[in-house]
């Protein structure tokens with residue numbers, strides 16, 4: 288089944304009050320943000336989507352796929368849900384090389400495409416400052432390399448049209464590029480974030496409070512401009528981090544930076 292959109296039908300907040308946002312639909316290729324202070328219910332919202340809740344969770348929200356209640360087997364079987372999750376604490380545990388893993392994953396999805404390993408590694412290497420090589424063992428990858436590979440793998444191989452991202456602000460990757468990559472592959476991307484670079488590059492964002500969806504903000508053109516500039520600052524910070532990591536010294540010259 289092609290998943291073109293998901294709809295969240297509002298439920299109740301922590302105080303049992305009906306959510307102000309009654310219905311929210313996110314379409315293929317859209318990047319949608321979830322913002323709100325600690326404990327406001329961001330993870331809970333993502334978890335409702337992940338479980339394809341049908342009024343059976345704390346919030347009593349309902350999740351529709353293409354405007355309809357998803358089939359029971361899709362709800363029961365995690366493999367049929369086709370929802371990928373990425374967070375900054377995820378790491379690979381398998382004892383195999385990057386190439387072996389990618390070939391195995393592609394094969395399991397029935398994808399036989401010449402050069403797929405190089406394609407994914409090239410994409411991943413656009414997101415990390417420390418290039419990944421196909422002969423590397425997965426277990427030696429750094430946090431940033433692991434997350435970059437996961438994003439590229441989800442974009443190209445994974446059959447999951449929905450990608451839920453939980454706070455990747457400190458994941459050590461080029462976040463802006465990572466989200467653009469996923470959306471460019473036609474994914475429905477929902478991202479929880481406190482990070483202005485990410486929050487402002489979304490098309491819309493929902494504001495959470497007391498466990499409920501209170502408002503939907505459309506990202507203005509001005510905010511998109513701000514996001515691009517913040518992204519330059521961010522990538523520059525990342526490059527400083529890489530220098531330190533490789534034992535370089537920094538000089539005042541290095542922080543001569545104009546947006």
Ligand SMILES: Nc1ncnc2c1ncn2[C@@H]1O[C@H](COP(=O)(O)OP(=O)(O)OP(=O)(O)O)[C@@H](O)[C@H]1O
Pocket residue numbers: 299300301302323324325326327328329330331332345346495497498499
């Ligand atoms: N609609 C709701 N009804 C009842 N309880 C809720 C609801 N939404 C969230 N909660 C509960 O409130 C607590 C905080 O929610 P959650 O962890 O989702 O917040 P968060 O915004 O992700 O917080 P943080 O930023 O600290 O990770 C959790 O125990 C969660 O189960």
